Amino acid sequence: MARYLLKRIGYILVSLLFIITITFGLMKLAPGGPFTSERKTSPAIERQMQEAYGLNDPIHEQYFNYLISAAKFDFGPSFKYEGQEVTDIIKRSFPYSLLLGLEAIFIALAFGVLFGTIAAIRHNKASDYTVMVIAILGISVPSFVMATILQFIFSMKLSLLPIARFESFAHTILPAFALATTPLAFIARLMRSSMLEVLNADYIKTAKSKGLSERVVIYKHGLRNAILPVVSYLGPLVAGILTGSFIIEKIFGIPGLGREFVESVTNRDYTVIMGTTVFFSVLLLISILVVDLIYGWIDPRIKLANKGANS
Amino acid sequence: MKKILKVNDLSVSFETYGTDVQAVRGVSFELEEKETLAIVGESGSGKSVTAYSIMRLIDMPPGKFDGGTILFNGEDLTLKSEKQMQEIRGKEISMIFQDPMTSLNPTMTIGKQISESLIKHQNMSKKQASSRGVELLKLVGIPNPETRINQYPHQYSGGMRQRAMIAIALACNPKILIADEPTTALDVTIQAQILELMRDLQEKTGTAIILITHDLGVVSSVASRVAVMYGGKIVETGNVDEIFYNPKHPYTWGLLGSMPKVDSKGEELLAIPGSPPDLADPPKGCPFVTRCPYAMKVCRNNMPEYTHLSDTQKTACWLLDERAPQVEIPETAIVGGYKQHV
Secondary structure, eight states, X not given: OHHHHHHHHHHHHHHHHHHXXXXXXXXXXXXXXXXXXXXXXXXXXXXXXXXXXXXXXXXXXXXXXXXXXXXXXXXXXXXXXXXXXXXXXHHHHHHHHHHHHHHHHHHHHHHHHHHHHHHHHTTTSHHHHHHHHHHHHHHHSOHHHHHHHHIIIIIXXXXXXXXXXXXXXXXXXXXXXXXHHHXXXXXXXXXXXXXXXXXXXXXXXXXXXXXXXXXXXXXXXXXXXXXXXXXXXXXXXXXXXXXXXHHHHHHTTOOOXXXXXXXXXXXXXXHHHHXXXXXXXXXXXXXXXXXXHHHHHHOHHHHHHHHXXXX | OOEEEEEEEEEEEEEETTEEEEEEEEEEXXXXXXXXXXXXXXXXXXXXXXXXXXXXXXXXXXXXXEEXXXXXXXXXXXXXXXXXXXXXXXXXXXXXXXXXXXXXXXXXXXXXXXHHHHHHHHOOOHHHHHHHHHHHHHHTTOSSHHHHTTSOGGGSOHHHHHHHHHHHHHTTOOSEEEEESTTTTSOHHHHHHHHHHHHHHHHHHOOEEEEEESOHHHHHHHOSEEEEEETTEEEEEEEHHHHHHSOOSHHHHHHHHTSOOTTOOSOOOOOOOSOOOOTTSOOSSOTTTTTOTTOOHHHHHOOOOEEEOSSSOEEEOGGGSTTSOOOOOOGGGOSTTOOOOO
């Protein structure tokens, strides 16, 4: 197990190196720079500023300097926000995205699995069709439409929940639901199809032939097998949601990481682009690793494959 | 001998796309204590549906009972509620399936899968159930049961999985064990071991077995009585000797003829030409009429009644009518080299 983990962490480092290299290259290829702005700065000043930030060095030197400082967890200062380190920006904005993201993941998982299971058990009956209509709506309605609809109904018409900002738990409910809609619908569909498949499996017949009640058959024998596709979808989902959604954060006025990420790109804020990308990648790679570990815990056959890969 | 199961004129159909597929059409048979009844027939003959009906494991809808009774200890299983059936399944009647590779839950240890029914039906504690599980694994011939019980199905070989399935099925000492093609998915040497085991356990536990199969070799080695099914009906039934040495139904002849013989070298295997009838629109007369080399006019429109040839053997065929021409059993269907005349 330890060997397996070490190996996986090694892969993560290699992947990170590739991600940094590609992002760095793309970023440098994009026209403009952090000090391009509508207001004309004199070429002398611009050159001086670029000199100060080391942007005049040869590109490979910049790249290696970045790699060395990144290895020391030093992502440099922001070019746009004076006196702020990239790590400060992430530290400041990530907790909002994290809290919101965890809520959204919980909602998506709980309701998605529940709806999918109900749809599968009531296959081709009214509740199945209802769930699937909701799921298709959830997948096809974009989150910003969903967000405004939720705001309109729950804040403006019913005055139940605050419309924007991030101050209390009540403030998180609407954005969390808006963020959860698409993954919820997706999980419901995944869950339904895999549950349908599992319910037709021979071992379900075996379980029934033991005289177990329908509930035990479905939850003890069915769910654990049927949830595997959902678990594998969870890896990228967790990373995607935790790093925040630019749109949702913009609509609800939440100072999260998603907003910083997108704005850093328009600003050509080189260090923030790199920092948030690396942060996002680390999150993604780690959640994929965690998902694989959970996978092995749910399905004992996978553990064996891991052992095989070790030797 | 006490009869523990009486199936009477059972009919089961499935509704698919507006038509009713009549999978089982008036099947009657009885099962005595401690005996082994084999139900043979080709795919689609209704043998598995009959077995699943006894367990009430047919999804309804699309399936439904069109009539008949299944009397177990005098009680009609077709009238039981799902809750009542749960008390019978696994405890009184249990089942093993065709493919041991897929019939065990891959995410649960063998021990847990055995314990489940013990905990449910015999109110055992987890600990008691687990030690009974070890005993059961030992009983079905799994080496090192103490370690094996904590392993997952993928750590077992195919034959061992079927042994484990048998252990699960026999956990609560059921009165009836339904085995749905228990050896079809196994290779020949393992088949022999599993059959040996079933015979052995039946002697020890006294469980009656309904063996569903299309393999007549399997039938001859374990069954005491045989029911031959075709087109949703039992066309011939009798004890093993009668079916093998004195078969009267042309379909039984066909089945026996298509069995490879020990001394058949390089000869082409015989098959029954044609295909089974469409049970969405079942024939009025004998279902075998389109494939029967001896078919007569009467066969087309009238289903023959059973002719009782002995206390145990009865056959539904117009050839046994006194007005029918005398037909001899074809050479190919003779088992064991000697020939009896019709």
